[in-house]
Amino acid sequence: MIREFIYKYYIDPIRYGQPYTLVDTLTYALILLACIWLLYRWFEKNKIIIDRNFVYALIPWVVLGGCLRVVEDTGLITSDLHVFFTTPLIFFLIFAIAFPTLYIANILEKRGTIPSWKKIFGGTGLFLTLITLSFLVWFGITKAHFDILVASRILGIAFGTTAILYAVIKYGFGWKYVQDRLYQMLIFGHMLDASATSYGIDLHSIRYSEQHVVGSALINLTGTAFVMFPLKLIVLIPGIYILELYRREGASGIWYLILLAMIMVGLAPGIRDMVRMVLYV
Template sequence: MGCFLTATFLVWYGLRYSQVAVNILLIILALAIVVSGAVWGFMRYVLKWEYASDPLYCVLIFGQLLDASATSYGIDLHPMAFRESQVVGGALIAWTGTAFSMFLLKFAVLFPAVYILQHYRKEAPPILWHLVLFTMIVVGFAPGVRDMARMVFFV
C-alpha cells in the first residue's frame, strides 16, 4: 500500500510540475517491469521453478530489480550526478564502466536466493521464512523507491 501511495504521489507531482519527472518515473518503472518479467519467465519456464509464481517471490524479484533500475538510470542516464554508495556495486560499476551492470549483481543474488528460500521454506518455521523474505523485499524496494524519488524530485 505504501508503494502505491508513493507512486501515486510521484505521478501527481510529476504531472503537476514537470513532464521530465513523469518520463523519469515511467522509464524506471518500465525498465523494472520488463526485466522482472524476463527474470520471472526465465525462472518459471526455463528453470521450471513453479514456485517462482508465488506472489511473494514476484514481489521480491520486482523490488530488487526496481533498485537495479533506479540505480542504473540514475548513474548512467539522469542529468544529475548520482553515484553508487555501496562498495560492491561501486566496484562493479567501476570495473564494467556502466551502472547497468547492477542487473548482473542482482541476478547473481536473486537466483540463488529464490532457490535457497524455497528449500528453506520446507524446513523452517513459516514465520521465520516470512521474516527473511520480507527483509529481502524491503532491502530491494526501499532503496529503489528512494532513488527513484530522488531522481523525480531532482535532489
Template sequence: MASKKNFSRNFHLMNLHNKLYIRTLINLIMQIYLGIMDIIEKYYLDPIRYGTGYNVVNTLTYAVILIIVAALLLKLIEKLKIKIDKKFIFALLPFMIFGGTTRALVDGEILPHTPLLITPGIYFTIAILTLCCIAIGLFLRRKYDFNRILLFSGSILAGVNIILVVINIETIKPLLITSGLVLIIMMPIYLFTLKFETFLNGNLYLIAAHVFDASTTFTGIYFYNYWEQHVLPSFLIGVTGAWIMFPIKIFIVILALYIAKDIEDENVKNFLKLIIFILGIGPGTRNLSRIIMGV
C-alpha cells in the first residue's frame, strides 16, 4: 500500500512538474513572439505606416535582401544565357523609371498604398514584372530582338506611370533645376574623359545616374523643404548640408567602377554596373516625381 501511495504521489508531482514546465515554455514562447512582433512593428511596419523614413535595422535588412535577390537574379540570368551588356542595361531603364514613378504615385495616394507597391514589396513586384517581360523576350527572340522587346514592354509600363505623373504635375521648376545641376556637374567629368583614357570611359552613364539622384535630393531639400529618409545620408546632410551627396555619390561610383574593372567575367562586371545604375535612376526618379507633383 505504501509503495502504491508513493507511486501515486510521485506521479502527481511529476504531472505538476510537467504542467509547470509546459506553462513556462508557453510563456517563454509568447514572450519571444511578442518581442519579435514589437521589433517588426517598431522597425518595419511603423516607418511604413507613418512615413518616418528608414532606420538602421530596416536599412540593413533591406540591404541583405537586395544582396540575396541580386545574387539569385545573377544566377538566373546566367542560367538563361542572357548577355548583360550596355544594350541590356538600357533596355531595363523603363522598368527603373516604372519602379521610381510607382513609388512616387503611391506616396501621392494616386496609386493604392499596398504591401506590393511599397518598400520592400515594390522590389519584388518590379522584379517579377521584369522577369515576366524577360521570359516573353526569350520566347520571341528567334523572331525579334530580345533587348527591343524588353525596351518596348518596359516603356508601356513606364509610359502609363509617366502619364499619371504629368497629369498631377504642380510645377516643372524642380525638373529644370535638376537638369541644370546634372549638366553643370557632368560636363567637367565628361571633358576629363575626353582628354584622359581611364576606366571611366564608357561608364559615364553610371556617374550621371547618381548625379541625377543627388541633384533630386539637393533640389528637394534645399528648395522645397523635403527631408532625406535614409539613415546615413540623413546624418551626413544634417552635419554638412545637402550638397554633400554630390561628392559622396561620385566617389562611391568611381570606387565601385575601379574595383569592377579587374573582374574578368564580363557578365558579372556588367551586372554590378546594372545594380549601380538601378540604385541611381530608381531613387532619383522617385524623388523628382514626388517634387514635381508636390507630394
C-alpha cells in the first residue's frame, strides 16, 4: 500500500509529467520549508552572512532553473535522465551545482584568493544561464519556433501588472517599504508567472495547461486563466505584510531566505513558461 501511494503521488507524476495533486503540493512545500531552515542553520554555523547581496547572487541560479526546465520541454533528453530536469528534482539538480560553487567561492574569499565570493557565485550562475539560453535560442531557430513577440507580450503584461500592484500597495495601502528592491522583485516574479500562465492558456496558439492544483481548479471554475492574477494578490499582499512584520522583529537572515524562496516559486516557473511559449514547446 505504501509503495502504491508513493508511486501514485510522487514517482508517476514526475515520470509522466502529470499535474500536481494536493498531496504532492503540500509535501514539496514542507520540504522547501525544511530546506530553508537547514540551510539557514548551516549558513549560521559557517558564519556566512545572508543579506541582499546574497539574494542578488542567487537570482541568476533561479533563472537558470527556469531555463533548464525548458531544456526538458524540448524533448531532446530522451533517456531517463530527463526526470532530473523536471519539478521538483530540478531543484536538487540546481542545488547540486550551486552549493559546491558557493562553498568553494566562500573558502577562496576566506583565504584572500578572491575579493567577494558572492560576485563569483552570482557570476557563475549568470554564465551558466547564458549558456543555457544560447542553447535554447539555437534550438528554437534551427529545430522549432522562436517567436520573440510572445516574450514581449508576456513581459508587457508582467511589467504593467507589476506597476499597478506596486502603486496600489505603496499609495493605496501606504506601505512605503514596498520600495525595497527585493519586494519589487517578488511582485514582478509572481506577475510574470501569472502573465505567462494566462497568456499560454487563453491567448497562445498552443493551448497550454495549468498543472498546479489550486490554479487548475480556479481556471476550471472561472473559465479563464486570468484568474491567476487575483489568486496571486491573495497570496502576495498578506505575504508582503507578514514578511515585513517578521523583518521588523530582527530576524534578517531567515527573512532573506524566505523572501528568496517566495521569489523563486514565482520567477522560476514564470521564466520557464515564457521561454517554452517563445519556442512553442
